[in-house]
Amino acid sequence: MVICVPTPLSDDGTPDLAAVLSAARSVGRNLSQESLVVLESTTYPGTTDDVVRPILEEESGLTAGVDFSLAYSPERIDPGNEEFGLRNTPKVVGGLTAECGEKACAFYREIVDVVVPTSGLREAELAKLLENTYRHVNIALMNEMAIFCHEMEIDLWSAIDAARTKPFGFQAFYPGPGVGGHCIPIDPNYLSWVVRSLGFRFRFVELAQEVSERMPAYVAKRIQDALNRAGRPVNGSSILLVGVSYKADISDQRETPARPLAQQLSSMGGEVSYLDPHVNSFVVQSQEVPRVDMADVDLSSFEIVVVLQPHRAVMESGVLDSAPRILDTSGTLSGDRVERL
Ligand SMILES: NC(=O)c1ccc[n+]([C@@H]2O[C@H](COP(=O)([O-])OP(=O)(O)OC[C@H]3O[C@@H](n4cnc5c(N)ncnc54)[C@H](O)[C@@H]3O)[C@@H](O)[C@H]2O)c1
Numbered sequence: 119m120v121i122c123v124p125t126p127l128s129d130d131g132t133p134d135l136a137a138v139l140s141a142a143r144s145v146g147r148n149l150s151q152e153s154l155v156v157l158e159s160t161t162y163p164g165t166t167d168d169v170v171r172p173i174l175e176e177e178s179g180l181t182a183g184v185d186f187s188l189a190y191s192p193e194r195i196d197p198g199n200e201e202f203g204l205r206n207t208p209k210v211v212g213g214l215t216a217e218c219g220e221k222a223c224a225f226y227r228e229i230v231d232v233v234v235p236t237s238g239l240r241e242a243e244l245a246k247l248l249e250n251t252y253r254h255v256n257i258a259l260m261n262e263m264a265i266f267c268h269e270m271e272i273d274l275w276s277a278i279d280a281a282r283t284k285p286f287g288f289q290a291f292y293p294g295p296g297v298g299g300h301c302i303p304i305d306p307n308y309l310s311w312v313v314r315s316l317g318f319r320f321r322f323v324e325l326a327q328e329v330s331e332r333m334p335a336y337v338a339k340r341i342q343d344a345l346n347r348a349g350r351p352v353n354g355s356s357i358l359l360v361g362v363s364y365k366a367d368i369s370d371q372r373e374t375p376a377r378p379l380a381q382q383l384s385s386m387g388g389e390v391s392y393l394d395p396h397v398n399s400f401v402v403q404s405q406e407v408p409r410v411d412m413a414d415v416d417l418s419s420f421e422i423v424v425v426l427q428p429h430r431a432v433m434e435s436g437v438l439d440s441a442p443r444i445l446d447t448s449g450t451l452s453g454d455r456v457e458r459l
Contacts, residue, residue, distance in 0.1 A: 119145050121170070122158035122193055126304060133162060133308050135169060142170045146177025153186040154221050156211075158193045160247070160305045162312040163240040166190040167214065188214040189222030190239045192246030198368040208232040212242025250305040251323055256291040257302070258326035261333050264293035264459050268340075273458060275449035293459055295426045295447040296333035296375025298364025303327070303373050334379040337447055337459070341383065341422055344445055344457060350421055353387030358410060358420045360438070361427025362392045362400050366448075369396035376426050377402055391420075395431045417441040425451065 123137035138159055145155055155174060157166045166189075171182045182188040191211045196202060209230040213219025223233045236242040260274070267274040274293060282290040297303050306327070310320035342352050362376035363369055371377070380390050380402045391408040392400050393415070400407045412435060417423055423441035428448040438444060444451060447459040 119148070119153065120156045120158055121145060124300070125159045125161050125308070126300070127307055131307060132311055135161065135165070138165070138170065139173065142173040143177055146174040149174060149178035149180055149186055151180065151185050154189070154218075154225055155186060156189045156191050156222055156225070158191055160192060160250070160301065160308070161243060162247070162308040163243040164312070165243060166239045171214065183215040183218055187218040187221040188239075189218050190242045191222060191226065192242065192249075194246075194249075197370060198365065204230060206231055208234050210234045210236060210242050210245045212236040212239045214239055244309075247305055247309045250301050251309060251326075253291070254297065254302050254306045254330075255322050255326045256289070257294070257297055258329040260291050260293040261296075262329045265336060268459070275458065292449060293447075294333070294375075295337045295379060295459075297330045298372065298374040298376075299370065300372045303330070334375045335382060337375075337379055337424070337426075337445070338382040338386070340445055340457075340459065341388075341424060342386070344422055344443060348421070348443065351387070352383060354389065355421040356389045356391065356419060357383055358417060358423045358441075359390060359392045359407075360394070360423060360425045360432055361429050361448075362394045362397055362407075363427055363429075366427045366429050367396070367431075371397060371400070376400070379424075379426070380407055393432065393437070394427075394429065396429060412437050415440075 121138065121141045123141045125138060126134050128134040138161065157170055171188055175182060180186050189211055191209055194207050195204065209226045211219060211222045211226055211233055213222055219235055223235055226233045236245060264274050278290050278292065281288050306323040310323045313320040341357065345352055345355055359376055359380060362374060363371055364374040383390050391410050393410040393412060395412050412432065415437060417438065417440045420441060422443045422445060423438060425444060425446040425448050428450040433450060442455060444456045446456050449458055
Protein backbone atom coordinates (compact mmCIF):
# COMPACT_ATOMS: atom_id res chain seq x y z
CA MET A 119 0.00 0.00 0.00
CA VAL A 120 1.36 3.37 -1.01
CA ILE A 121 0.44 6.51 0.93
CA CYS A 122 0.80 9.66 -1.14
CA VAL A 123 -1.43 12.31 0.39
CA PRO A 124 -0.86 16.07 0.61
CA THR A 125 1.52 17.44 3.23
CA PRO A 126 0.71 21.17 3.39
CA LEU A 127 1.60 23.73 6.05
CA SER A 128 -0.74 24.79 8.85
CA ASP A 129 -1.73 28.44 9.17
CA ASP A 130 1.20 28.98 11.54
CA GLY A 131 3.68 27.59 8.95
CA THR A 132 4.28 24.27 10.69
CA PRO A 133 3.86 20.82 9.05
CA ASP A 134 0.25 19.69 8.70
CA LEU A 135 0.35 15.89 8.77
CA ALA A 136 -3.43 15.45 9.15
CA ALA A 137 -3.82 13.65 5.80
CA VAL A 138 -0.84 11.37 6.51
CA LEU A 139 -2.24 10.50 9.95
CA SER A 140 -5.71 9.69 8.66
CA ALA A 141 -4.36 7.72 5.69
CA ALA A 142 -2.05 5.77 8.02
CA ARG A 143 -5.03 4.91 10.23
CA SER A 144 -7.03 3.58 7.26
CA VAL A 145 -4.04 1.60 5.98
CA GLY A 146 -3.35 0.25 9.49
CA ARG A 147 -6.93 -1.04 9.78
CA ASN A 148 -6.47 -2.96 6.54
CA LEU A 149 -2.99 -4.38 7.12
CA SER A 150 -2.24 -8.05 7.02
CA GLN A 151 0.89 -10.17 7.51
CA GLU A 152 3.39 -9.70 4.65
CA SER A 153 1.90 -6.33 3.62
CA LEU A 154 4.20 -3.63 2.28
CA VAL A 155 3.44 -0.01 3.24
CA VAL A 156 5.31 2.83 1.54
CA LEU A 157 4.96 6.50 2.44
CA GLU A 158 5.58 8.77 -0.57
CA SER A 159 4.38 12.11 0.79
CA THR A 160 7.11 14.71 1.17
CA THR A 161 7.83 15.17 4.86
CA TYR A 162 10.52 15.73 7.47
CA PRO A 163 13.01 12.95 8.34
CA GLY A 164 11.60 10.73 11.05
CA THR A 165 7.94 10.83 9.94
CA THR A 166 7.77 7.26 8.66
CA ASP A 167 9.43 5.76 11.73
CA ASP A 168 8.20 8.07 14.50
CA VAL A 169 4.71 9.01 13.27
CA VAL A 170 3.44 6.48 10.70
CA ARG A 171 4.90 3.27 12.16
CA PRO A 172 3.21 3.59 15.62
CA ILE A 173 -0.18 4.27 14.00
CA LEU A 174 0.13 1.28 11.68
CA GLU A 175 1.16 -0.97 14.56
CA GLU A 176 -1.58 0.28 16.86
CA GLU A 177 -4.35 -0.05 14.27
CA SER A 178 -3.23 -3.49 13.04
CA GLY A 179 -1.77 -5.10 16.14
CA LEU A 180 1.18 -6.11 13.93
CA THR A 181 4.87 -5.17 14.18
CA ALA A 182 6.68 -3.26 11.44
CA GLY A 183 9.81 -4.96 10.16
CA VAL A 184 8.56 -8.29 11.54
CA ASP A 185 4.98 -8.83 10.37
CA PHE A 186 4.84 -6.24 7.62
CA SER A 187 7.33 -4.10 5.69
CA LEU A 188 7.58 -0.34 5.96
CA ALA A 189 9.46 1.97 3.58
CA TYR A 190 9.69 5.55 2.38
CA SER A 191 10.05 6.57 -1.26
CA PRO A 192 9.69 10.22 -2.30
CA GLU A 193 7.39 11.18 -5.11
CA ARG A 194 9.46 12.84 -7.82
CA ILE A 195 6.87 13.66 -10.44
CA ASP A 196 7.52 16.88 -12.35
CA PRO A 197 4.16 18.02 -13.74
CA GLY A 198 4.36 19.07 -17.39
CA ASN A 199 7.73 17.38 -17.95
CA GLU A 200 7.48 15.51 -21.23
CA GLU A 201 10.91 13.89 -20.93
CA PHE A 202 10.84 12.43 -17.41
CA GLY A 203 7.86 10.58 -15.99
CA LEU A 204 7.39 7.87 -13.36
CA ARG A 205 9.14 5.12 -15.32
CA ASN A 206 12.37 6.88 -16.30
CA THR A 207 12.90 8.94 -13.13
CA PRO A 208 15.08 6.98 -10.68
CA LYS A 209 13.14 6.06 -7.52
CA VAL A 210 14.80 6.55 -4.15
CA VAL A 211 13.73 3.91 -1.61
CA GLY A 212 14.59 3.50 2.07
CA GLY A 213 13.32 0.74 4.36
CA LEU A 214 12.81 0.47 8.10
CA THR A 215 15.00 -2.65 7.97
CA ALA A 216 17.18 -4.04 5.18
CA GLU A 217 14.44 -6.55 4.39
CA CYS A 218 11.78 -3.84 4.25
CA GLY A 219 14.03 -1.90 1.85
CA GLU A 220 14.54 -4.91 -0.39
CA LYS A 221 10.83 -5.65 -0.53
CA ALA A 222 10.02 -2.04 -1.44
CA CYS A 223 12.79 -1.95 -4.07
CA ALA A 224 11.40 -5.14 -5.66
CA PHE A 225 7.95 -3.52 -5.80
CA TYR A 226 9.23 -0.35 -7.51
CA ARG A 227 11.47 -2.25 -9.93
CA GLU A 228 8.27 -3.48 -11.56
CA ILE A 229 7.19 0.06 -12.45
CA VAL A 230 10.36 2.19 -12.69
CA ASP A 231 13.60 1.60 -14.61
CA VAL A 232 16.08 2.51 -11.86
CA VAL A 233 15.62 2.05 -8.12
CA VAL A 234 18.07 3.74 -5.74
CA PRO A 235 18.19 2.20 -2.26
CA THR A 236 19.27 4.38 0.68
CA SER A 237 20.76 3.18 3.93
CA GLY A 238 17.53 3.86 5.82
CA LEU A 239 14.21 5.67 6.05
CA ARG A 240 15.56 9.02 7.17
CA GLU A 241 18.08 9.21 4.32
CA ALA A 242 15.29 8.68 1.78
CA GLU A 243 13.13 11.30 3.53
CA LEU A 244 15.98 13.78 3.57
CA ALA A 245 16.89 13.11 -0.08
CA LYS A 246 13.57 14.61 -1.19
CA LEU A 247 13.92 17.67 1.03
CA LEU A 248 17.52 18.08 -0.10
CA GLU A 249 16.37 18.19 -3.73
CA ASN A 250 13.66 20.76 -3.03
CA THR A 251 15.79 22.88 -0.73
CA TYR A 252 18.57 22.93 -3.31
CA ARG A 253 16.16 24.26 -5.93
CA HIS A 254 14.58 26.69 -3.48
CA VAL A 255 17.91 28.23 -2.45
CA ASN A 256 19.30 28.46 -5.98
CA ILE A 257 16.13 29.98 -7.45
CA ALA A 258 16.17 32.55 -4.64
CA LEU A 259 19.83 33.27 -5.42
CA MET A 260 18.84 34.05 -9.02
CA ASN A 261 15.89 36.16 -7.87
CA GLU A 262 18.13 38.23 -5.65
CA MET A 263 20.68 38.61 -8.45
CA ALA A 264 17.95 39.65 -10.90
CA ILE A 265 17.20 42.70 -8.78
CA PHE A 266 20.73 44.08 -8.70
CA CYS A 267 21.47 42.98 -12.28
CA HIS A 268 18.63 45.22 -13.39
CA GLU A 269 20.18 48.14 -11.51
CA MET A 270 23.54 47.35 -13.12
CA GLU A 271 21.98 46.95 -16.60
CA ILE A 272 23.13 43.35 -16.87
CA ASP A 273 21.00 40.74 -18.65
CA LEU A 274 21.11 37.96 -16.07
CA TRP A 275 19.72 35.37 -18.53
CA SER A 276 22.58 36.05 -20.89
CA ALA A 277 25.07 35.66 -18.01
CA ILE A 278 23.43 32.36 -16.97
CA ASP A 279 23.61 31.09 -20.56
CA ALA A 280 27.32 31.90 -20.57
CA ALA A 281 27.96 30.31 -17.16
CA ARG A 282 26.14 27.12 -18.08
CA THR A 283 28.62 26.40 -20.86
CA LYS A 284 30.99 25.27 -18.09
CA PRO A 285 30.80 21.48 -18.35
CA PHE A 286 31.26 20.92 -14.61
CA GLY A 287 30.46 22.60 -11.29
CA PHE A 288 27.53 24.73 -12.41
CA GLN A 289 23.82 24.08 -12.79
CA ALA A 290 21.59 26.74 -14.28
CA PHE A 291 18.66 28.14 -12.29
CA TYR A 292 16.58 31.10 -13.42
CA PRO A 293 14.89 34.07 -11.80
CA GLY A 294 11.15 34.57 -12.05
CA PRO A 295 8.12 36.32 -10.55
CA GLY A 296 8.35 34.23 -7.36
CA VAL A 297 8.18 30.54 -6.54
CA GLY A 298 4.90 28.66 -6.52
CA GLY A 299 3.54 25.15 -6.49
CA HIS A 300 3.09 22.76 -3.64
CA CYS A 301 6.73 21.70 -3.32
CA ILE A 302 9.36 24.44 -3.43
CA PRO A 303 7.67 27.08 -1.24
CA ILE A 304 6.32 24.46 1.19
CA ASP A 305 8.55 21.42 1.62
CA PRO A 306 11.77 23.09 2.82
CA ASN A 307 9.71 24.44 5.73
CA TYR A 308 9.26 20.86 6.89
CA LEU A 309 13.01 20.66 7.21
CA SER A 310 13.45 24.05 8.87
CA TRP A 311 10.68 23.13 11.33
CA VAL A 312 12.44 19.96 12.43
CA VAL A 313 15.81 21.75 12.55
CA ARG A 314 14.25 24.36 14.84
CA SER A 315 13.25 21.58 17.24
CA LEU A 316 16.99 20.92 17.64
CA GLY A 317 17.52 24.53 18.68
CA PHE A 318 18.95 25.74 15.34
CA ARG A 319 17.61 27.80 12.50
CA PHE A 320 17.92 26.64 8.91
CA ARG A 321 18.91 30.08 7.71
CA PHE A 322 19.38 29.26 4.01
CA VAL A 323 15.76 28.12 3.75
CA GLU A 324 14.44 31.10 5.67
CA LEU A 325 16.44 33.50 3.52
CA ALA A 326 15.34 31.82 0.29
CA GLN A 327 11.74 32.06 1.43
CA GLU A 328 12.10 35.73 2.27
CA VAL A 329 13.82 36.63 -1.04
CA SER A 330 11.40 34.75 -3.28
CA GLU A 331 8.31 35.91 -1.38
CA ARG A 332 9.25 39.49 -2.20
CA MET A 333 9.38 38.86 -5.95
CA PRO A 334 5.70 39.58 -6.71
CA ALA A 335 6.08 42.97 -4.99
CA TYR A 336 9.26 43.60 -6.99
CA VAL A 337 7.48 42.71 -10.25
CA ALA A 338 4.67 45.13 -9.28
CA LYS A 339 7.32 47.83 -8.79
CA ARG A 340 8.80 47.08 -12.21
CA ILE A 341 5.35 47.34 -13.81
CA GLN A 342 4.85 50.64 -12.04
CA ASP A 343 8.23 51.90 -13.31
CA ALA A 344 7.50 50.79 -16.88
CA LEU A 345 4.12 52.54 -16.85
CA ASN A 346 5.67 55.60 -15.27
CA ARG A 347 8.19 55.88 -18.11
CA ALA A 348 5.21 55.85 -20.50
CA GLY A 349 3.65 58.67 -18.47
CA ARG A 350 0.89 56.52 -17.01
CA PRO A 351 -0.05 55.63 -13.44
CA VAL A 352 -0.89 52.07 -12.43
CA ASN A 353 -4.24 53.46 -11.31
CA GLY A 354 -6.62 53.00 -14.24
CA SER A 355 -4.10 51.23 -16.50
CA SER A 356 -5.15 47.97 -18.10
CA ILE A 357 -2.59 45.29 -17.23
CA LEU A 358 -2.58 41.80 -18.73
CA LEU A 359 -0.94 38.95 -16.81
CA VAL A 360 0.13 36.12 -19.12
CA GLY A 361 0.47 32.67 -17.52
CA VAL A 362 -0.99 32.67 -14.02
CA SER A 363 -0.28 29.05 -13.07
CA TYR A 364 2.81 28.48 -10.93
CA LYS A 365 4.91 27.16 -13.80
CA ALA A 366 4.82 26.95 -17.58
CA ASP A 367 2.60 24.53 -19.52
CA ILE A 368 0.49 23.35 -16.59
CA SER A 369 -2.78 24.55 -15.03
CA ASP A 370 -1.90 24.24 -11.34
CA GLN A 371 -2.41 27.54 -9.49
CA ARG A 372 -1.30 26.44 -6.02
CA GLU A 373 0.84 29.13 -4.38
CA THR A 374 1.17 30.91 -7.71
CA PRO A 375 3.00 34.24 -7.44
CA ALA A 376 0.47 35.63 -9.95
CA ARG A 377 -2.04 35.89 -7.10
CA PRO A 378 -0.14 38.26 -4.76
CA LEU A 379 0.96 40.23 -7.83
CA ALA A 380 -2.62 40.63 -9.12
CA GLN A 381 -3.72 41.55 -5.60
CA GLN A 382 -1.08 44.25 -5.29
CA LEU A 383 -1.77 45.70 -8.75
CA SER A 384 -5.52 45.80 -8.05
CA SER A 385 -4.92 47.53 -4.73
CA MET A 386 -2.98 50.19 -6.67
CA GLY A 387 -6.00 50.72 -8.94
CA GLY A 388 -4.70 48.67 -11.88
CA GLU A 389 -7.30 47.01 -14.08
CA VAL A 390 -5.94 43.48 -14.15
CA SER A 391 -6.92 40.76 -16.64
CA TYR A 392 -5.23 37.48 -17.41
CA LEU A 393 -4.49 35.32 -20.42
CA ASP A 394 -3.80 31.65 -19.79
CA PRO A 395 -5.02 28.83 -22.03
CA HIS A 396 -4.52 26.35 -19.16
CA VAL A 397 -6.52 28.30 -16.56
CA ASN A 398 -10.27 28.88 -16.90
CA SER A 399 -10.83 30.72 -13.67
CA PHE A 400 -8.43 32.90 -11.69
CA VAL A 401 -9.82 34.17 -8.40
CA VAL A 402 -7.99 36.77 -6.34
CA GLN A 403 -9.41 37.86 -2.98
CA SER A 404 -12.75 36.24 -3.85
CA GLN A 405 -12.97 38.21 -7.10
CA GLU A 406 -12.89 36.55 -10.51
CA VAL A 407 -10.14 38.20 -12.58
CA PRO A 408 -11.38 38.92 -16.15
CA ARG A 409 -10.08 36.31 -18.60
CA VAL A 410 -8.81 37.21 -22.05
CA ASP A 411 -9.22 34.45 -24.60
CA MET A 412 -6.27 33.74 -26.85
CA ALA A 413 -8.32 32.97 -29.93
CA ASP A 414 -9.07 36.40 -31.33
CA VAL A 415 -7.46 38.94 -29.09
CA ASP A 416 -5.74 42.18 -29.95
CA LEU A 417 -3.46 43.18 -27.08
CA SER A 418 -2.88 46.74 -28.31
CA SER A 419 -5.44 48.12 -25.83
CA PHE A 420 -3.38 46.93 -22.85
CA GLU A 421 -1.02 49.45 -21.31
CA ILE A 422 1.35 46.63 -20.38
CA VAL A 423 1.50 42.87 -20.84
CA VAL A 424 3.39 40.93 -18.17
CA VAL A 425 4.70 37.47 -19.01
CA LEU A 426 4.76 35.42 -15.81
CA GLN A 427 4.79 31.82 -17.09
CA PRO A 428 5.89 31.38 -20.72
CA HIS A 429 3.35 28.73 -21.74
CA ARG A 430 4.46 27.30 -25.07
CA ALA A 431 0.91 27.57 -26.44
CA VAL A 432 1.07 31.34 -25.89
CA MET A 433 4.68 32.03 -26.81
CA GLU A 434 4.41 30.14 -30.10
CA SER A 435 1.02 31.59 -31.08
CA GLY A 436 2.18 35.10 -31.98
CA VAL A 437 -0.54 36.55 -29.74
CA LEU A 438 2.00 38.76 -27.95
CA ASP A 439 2.97 40.48 -31.22
CA SER A 440 0.24 43.08 -30.79
CA ALA A 441 1.30 44.03 -27.23
CA PRO A 442 2.65 47.59 -27.11
CA ARG A 443 4.80 47.04 -24.02
CA ILE A 444 5.92 43.78 -22.40
CA LEU A 445 7.58 43.04 -19.07
CA ASP A 446 8.95 39.52 -19.43
CA THR A 447 9.76 37.81 -16.12
CA SER A 448 10.71 34.59 -17.93
CA GLY A 449 13.66 35.85 -19.98
CA THR A 450 12.13 34.33 -23.11
CA LEU A 451 11.42 37.43 -25.19
CA SER A 452 13.61 40.20 -26.55
CA GLY A 453 13.16 43.26 -28.74
CA ASP A 454 12.28 46.94 -28.51
CA ARG A 455 8.91 46.49 -26.83
CA VAL A 456 10.30 44.01 -24.30
CA GLU A 457 11.84 44.65 -20.93
CA ARG A 458 13.18 41.64 -19.07
CA LEU A 459 12.90 41.23 -15.29
N1 LIG B 1 2.16 16.35 -7.42
C1 LIG B 1 3.46 16.50 -7.54
O1 LIG B 1 3.95 16.97 -8.54
C2 LIG B 1 4.41 16.10 -6.44
C3 LIG B 1 5.77 16.00 -6.72
C4 LIG B 1 6.63 15.62 -5.71
C5 LIG B 1 6.13 15.37 -4.45
N2 LIG B 1 4.80 15.47 -4.19
C6 LIG B 1 4.34 15.18 -2.84
O2 LIG B 1 3.40 14.11 -2.89
C7 LIG B 1 2.39 14.30 -1.90
C8 LIG B 1 1.02 14.30 -2.55
O3 LIG B 1 0.93 15.45 -3.39
P1 LIG B 1 -0.13 15.53 -4.57
O4 LIG B 1 0.16 16.77 -5.32
O5 LIG B 1 -0.21 14.24 -5.31
O6 LIG B 1 -1.46 15.73 -3.70
P2 LIG B 1 -2.98 15.79 -4.16
O7 LIG B 1 -3.56 17.03 -3.62
O8 LIG B 1 -3.08 15.53 -5.63
O9 LIG B 1 -3.64 14.58 -3.33
C9 LIG B 1 -3.24 13.24 -3.51
C10 LIG B 1 -4.39 12.32 -3.05
O10 LIG B 1 -4.57 12.41 -1.63
C11 LIG B 1 -5.95 12.35 -1.34
N3 LIG B 1 -6.19 12.95 -0.02
C12 LIG B 1 -6.22 14.26 0.27
N4 LIG B 1 -6.45 14.44 1.60
C13 LIG B 1 -6.57 13.20 2.13
C14 LIG B 1 -6.82 12.70 3.45
N5 LIG B 1 -7.00 13.55 4.48
N6 LIG B 1 -6.86 11.35 3.63
C15 LIG B 1 -6.69 10.51 2.61
N7 LIG B 1 -6.47 10.92 1.34
C16 LIG B 1 -6.41 12.24 1.10
C17 LIG B 1 -6.57 13.13 -2.50
O11 LIG B 1 -7.92 12.81 -2.65
C18 LIG B 1 -5.73 12.66 -3.67
O12 LIG B 1 -6.26 11.47 -4.23
C19 LIG B 1 2.73 15.59 -1.18
O13 LIG B 1 3.47 15.30 -0.03
C20 LIG B 1 3.59 16.33 -2.19
O14 LIG B 1 4.47 17.23 -1.56
C21 LIG B 1 3.93 15.82 -5.16
